[in-house]
Amino acid sequence: MESIKKRVVHLQENAKAQFEKLKKNDSSFNIGAFSDLNFHDESMEIYYGTISVLENIYGKNSSHIKELLLINNKILSIKYKSIEARDAQLLTSIIGILSNLKYEIENDLLVSIEKSISKEIFTDFISFSKEQYSSGDLKICSVLICAALEDSLKKIADINGLNVTKKSMAEIINALKSKGIIQKNIASLLEPYTRLRNKVFHADWESFDKSEIGSLIAFTEEFVKDHFK
Template sequence: MMQEKFRTRFQELTDSFKEIQFITDGFGFKVSKDGKWQKWATSAENLIRAVFSDNSPHYINFKDQYSQCKRDSLNVEALESIFHSAKEDFEGGYIFNVELRISGEVFGDFIALSRQALSEGQKDVAAVLACAALEDALKRYAEINGLAVDDKTMQDVVNALKSAGLVAGAQKSLLDAMPRIRNFAMHAEWSKISEPDVSSVLGFVEQFLLTKFV
């Protein structure tokens, strides 16, 4: 799982920071004169960005402090503190689900490609892309919420989500029509799929990503 990989990397960087050789300058700051702290900081910045996103306080603060370290005293105590704050919030579960956010970004790319294909008159291509994104998104959402849907049909996944109360209201009603369109697309029954059908799948997936994959 992606979260476990991130957890392992946080620990690796915590351990590698302990191996950096520091001295204390005349102002009492812990500084390092070799390049090892920069190697650590680059990896730490990359990890924090991947976990929390570009707009998170953790990433913004770390990036700002890293820039100051490179310009001025090379004081890395603040960098270490921000890194540990990010590590604690991640391990404590005080952030949005990382796997959902990353999955949402990937599925969003599929949706963009599908919309482009539809705008170019390639209805069938758009239908396959949209339905693939929908089915994968539903399965990923179900799995992350503890439902056993591996090798299940899309209809089974939909039923599992509905039974668990993970979809409701208008989203629940719209979802009922999706397996039919998906089956037409995956079995190349193009004459049974219209452009409005594809648009409805796209609209549903976009709304699903906005509400579930944040």
Template sequence: MEIANNILIAALDDMRGGYLVGMKELVEAEIFSDFMDQAEELYSKGYHPAAAVVAGCVLEDALRKLCEQQSKIELRDKPKLSWMNDRLKEHDIYNMLTHKKITANAELRNKAAHGEWEEFDKDDVKEMMSSINTFMQKHFG
């Protein structure tokens, strides 16, 4: 019983010290990584449209997380990727070039999700995944 009590006290100290917030971010980063690994696997097996959809979901969730981190951005219920992208640019979280890359990646994701596969090719998807990986590294380490 004493061991369990000491574990709970240590966990409470960690929470009060802000260390569990870091743990949450580590878990989220691992989830992002797992989904990007799934996108890479789909791509490598020739399913580049599905890879684009999965990678696009990672991007959308990343934008939501960035918005949540900004007290000056109030998230609406079920915000669209384009809305979040615009808010993050307006608040100088990233520059116009990043905004344009995100817009292009979102468009590719939408085309893949709606079966407009003649509008892009596997090289476009590879570039998209690379761009999203770079974005994730920059903003989430």
């Protein structure tokens, strides 16, 4: 998150500097006679850089990106006196977007957004695994719910700045426990599910039964609710 914040600050500073530069080069930002003017290259770099940051944080189809694209299209549809005037309108909007983004980062609001998105994804996985459980397809159900639990643990680690790349589920649990991110009693409850996960991912279908998977579904559902608020 710190690297994203640095990128946001960099873009914000560039946008403000470019805006001041435009003000010096053009005495008036009034709407005028020209409609076929493009933007300065410097402004376009800031514009696309902002879109890139928004995509990384909110996703390609987010309302934030749609809003910025709408602003850009609206500005392009208006006749401006000069290219500086058109640039200034775009940069003013970008500065506002980046200021809001910086505020969200500094106040940990993005963590809440990330948790909300993750919760929705994991909830879908759990719902689908429950459907398969009800229909009697234990293999698909067990793979889905084990993946949901393991991925939720990885996401919690990622949100809290822990690098768990290539770590086993047991190692991830220990890392979360050692940092106090999950309680010891939760870590203890996760131990048998770690063993169950290994059986499932090794296709050892005969070594567990439906009741164990049912228990895992119930646990994972509550775990996601509690840790992705």
